[in-house]
Amino acid sequence: MSDHHDEPESTGDEPSRTPVQMPTSASWSDPHLQPAARHPQFVERLIGFTFIVGLLSFCAFGAAYWQNWAPWALGLTLGAGMLFVGTGITAWGKYLMPRGPFVEERHVLQSSKQDVESFTNALVERGATPVKRRKVLGGMLGAGMGVFGIVAMFPLLRSLGPLPKNTLATTDWKAGSYLVDQLGNRISQYSLAVGSFATVFPEGWEDQDRGQAVDQTFLVHLEAEGPIAGMPAGRSTWTPAGYVAYSKLCTHAGCPVGLFERELGLLICPCHQSMFKLAEGAIPIFGPAPRPLPQLPLAIDADGYLYASAGYNQPVGPGYWERP
Ligand code: FES
Numbered sequence: 001m002s003d004h005h006d007e008p009e010s011t012g013d014e015p016s017r018t019p020v021q022m023p024t025s026a027s028w029s030d031p032h033l034q035p036a037a038r039h040p041q042f043v044e045r046l047i048g049f050t051f052i053v054g055l056l057s058f059c060a061f062g063a064a065y066w067q068n069w070a071p072w073a074l075g076l077t078l079g080a081g082m083l084f085v086g087t088g089i090t091a092w093g094k095y096l097m098p099r100g101p102f103v104e105e106r107h108v109l110q111s112s113k114q115d116v117e118s119f120t121n122a123l124v125e126r127g128a129t130p131v132k133r134r135k136v137l138g139g140m141l142g143a144g145m146g147v148f149g150i151v152a153m154f155p156l157l158r159s160l161g162p163l164p165k166n167t168l169a170t171t172d173w174k175a176g177s178y179l180v181d182q183l184g185n186r187i188s189q190y191s192l193a194v195g196s197f198a199t200v201f202p203e204g205w206e207d208q209d210r211g212q213a214v215d216q217t218f219l220v221h222l223e224a225e226g227p228i229a230g231m232p233a234g235r236s237t238w239t240p241a242g243y244v245a246y247s248k249l250c251t252h253a254g255c256p257v258g259l260f261e262r263e264l265g266l267l268i269c270p271c272h273q274s275m276f277k278l279a280e281g282a283i284p285i286f287g288p289a290p291r292p293l294p295q296l297p298l299a300i301d302a303d304g305y306l307y308a309s310a311g312y313n314q315p316v317g318p319g320y321w322e323r324p
Pocket of ligand 1: 250251252253254255269270271272273274287288289
């Protein structure tokens with residue numbers, strides 16, 4: 001028993017071949033297509049709908065990001081955009097593009113010239129037709145991806161926040177700034193007993209975020225009279241009436257330095273236990289802090305109130321560049 005094939009007549013010197021009908025044009029009734037592709041207009045409309053919803057979702061995500069909406073709104077809009085555009089792309093490939101398998105029984109590896117031409121024509125026609133006829137879908141897909149690309153730039157445009165400008169190098173302390181407590185009360189030379197300390201701010205900045213952050217200063221009445229012996233050269237006038245003031249921002253990693261060891265005259269950082277010698281310009285004598293706490297030069301006015309005779313002698317907090 002033998003299979004029936006419509007075999008061409010052999011010329012004797014040609015190899016035996018089994019001809020396979022190659023498709024030469026795209027047809028919506030082609031059995032190789034997915035069932036849903038038999039209704040291309042409907043599928044096109046469906047895909048167009050998903051692209052439009054995806055595009056609107058990306059727009060909504062952009063608006064939500066710009067308006068700083070809740071995180072769930074950002075996730076919902078971005079997720080919906082990706083879901084609908086992705087669904088559209090998948091459906092386009094699955095239902096509107098030619099699908100295989102295309103089988104050709106082959107007995108020799110070399111194709112005849114006629115087969116090559118036939119295959120090339122079929123490939124060009126079948127590949128080009130669905131793309132050419134769907135410029136609208138392509139446009140919508142491009143618009144959706146374009147909007148997505150724009151909103152993806154938003155973190156660079158907005159989330160980096162304002163430039164720090166000179167805030168890394170300066171504070172709000174300046175010559176003439178009165179020392180006040182957290183409630184805005186000025187500190188006089190009689191406010192603290194010897195051995196007592198307080199956290200002070202420049203007047204007018206005690207209730208500001210920036211003042212709380214970079215201006216906080218450790219003031220201690222270290223000795224009964226000034227100037228304090230042992231201060232670095234050139235600071236003999238910075239410690240009137242035995243008061244001395246240093247930045248509270250640790251020079252290691254910026255923790256607030258607030259543990260005062262009275263007997264030893266040390267200021268201790270609670271984070272990594274750096275110790276600063278108060279009577280000697282707050283030099284670090286232990287721990288990872290690389291340099292002394294910046295000192296605030298003090299003065300006393302005619303009414304006995306403490307004020308700064310200048311700003312800090314160097315930038316506060318951990319160094320952000322190499323310093324001597
Ligand atoms: S932050 Fe002060 S010792 Fe590390």
